Amino acid sequence: MMRSRDRAVSEQIEIALEAAERGDGTIPIVEAGDPILRQPTVPFDGQVDDDVLLQLLLAMRLTVRSAPGVGLACPQVGIGLRLAVVEDPATVPEDVARVRERELLPFTPLINPEYRDASGELASFYEGCLSVPGYQAVVPRHRKIILSAQDNEGTAYEREVTGWSARIVQHETDHLDGILYLDRAEMRSLATNEQVARWWNQPDAQAAALALGFELPDTPIM
């Protein structure tokens, strides 16, 4: 017999895919304040068959590309499942890419992901979230992590991830634990997208830290 939690997840997937089909193929993104963004997720263990999983991943890929964004977690599309997708074309100026260690991240589904710090170093930059539209804030993140997840066949793997890609993986995996980036942000850095573009588009966050009055971590946390 299907556990009731899992039935809820397969129903949530069905609702999301129906919404995508009725509209332009993208799934509506839920915004901060919706309780699903604060609830824990259930691990993926075959609640839906491969066909439906593939449909979901394709709809999430279209949704994140259309937004546009670099990552999308299941709770953001109303599904309480431990699954997210990440993809970063990294189309930013060369100096920004170098300072932020931002490199091409191919489309990757994260199935049952977890992460742990792998360097003891933090990196702080502005980031935003599709579920908190209009705003960005500086978030200290582990510069290097070990990502543990499963591939499509359910085989566990571990992978070292660095720089901006590590930031994206941490942000999306946090969503699966009911954590929003604002929970970890320097709140004095909070800025609208317009003000980030006007004042804080430098490669690093030093000028913002000085002017807005927040600390940048310069010491390892380990």
Ligand code: ZN
């Ligand atoms: Zn987010």
